Amino acid sequence: MNYKSYSEKVVFLDRDGTINIEKNYLYKTEDFQFVPGAPQAIARLNTSGYKVIVITNQAGVARGYYTEADVLRLNAYINHKLAAYKGHIDDFYYCPHHPIAGVGKYKIECNCRKPKIGLFLEAEEKYSIDKNKSWMIGDNKGDILAGKKYGVRTILVRTGYGSQLEKEKFRQFDLISNDLTEAVFMLLEREGDSGQAEDYSDIR
Template structure:
């Protein structure tokens, strides 16, 4: 069985920008690449799980998202980091249009994307983490049997007071990664 780090994308790996879909607007959070390298060095599979309601709302296409995710993966690879998978949910039950207006199991806080990663990469949930900046990220981790971690980047800076105590809270992804080096 493998260990996994499941990561929300927007506000955790990259700077939160509403409905981010253009490569020129993508910026890694400070220390994010260093954090990913630490996870990899500790032999965690790195799996990104991201809600993308901008697709559901018709703001951008799945092709636009694929280009952006490919860019993120290539930038990580330049640093010697392998992102094992990027799963995304293009649905929104209320605000979606057309085929994307459905109730699904993949939209966090539902665990669908995490369960897919657990199965595909033979992940041991008891040795794995879900890291994100929103309550929905943490609840998806809970529903998957994975320990959940809140970072104070993105929306996490506004959510940390209400979630601290229930979940461990770190300043950013790098601070969490560094904490793992002390445990392993």
């Protein structure tokens, strides 16, 4: 077992609509497109001492649109693309289930589909997470509700479904930002990481 002797600050990131442009049931690498500025924002989190962990619902697996192997392939591709920006995602956790639309073994009422917090708990088995210094960033209600329930601060991004949620008067996030770039700026500023914040201009 992994020996957890110190606590780590983590930024949990939703994937689709937060890191990359939301496309329904994305799984092909050729359809993948970063939200502008997202790779640099992730690299900034890396250099600021955060673990970056993706927590993503992949109901497309449950629905039979693509396979878990496709999810793993796309996740690896994201890290491959991030390397060009000297950025990386430390870990990816995904939920392949759906309680109603799922096919076969994937049709279950699981504990890992956001807004449930099973994926965060899975991450906890590997990382010693300091929740007081950790954040969840996403574009969906489930991201914010899960982050809140798990006990970290949350930022809604207006990319993906975020701006629609804002119009619907959803207000359960701690902070709201235009995109991942701004979200990272805001959280570093909140954490008093002023040196990093001053360097912000170069990541636009």
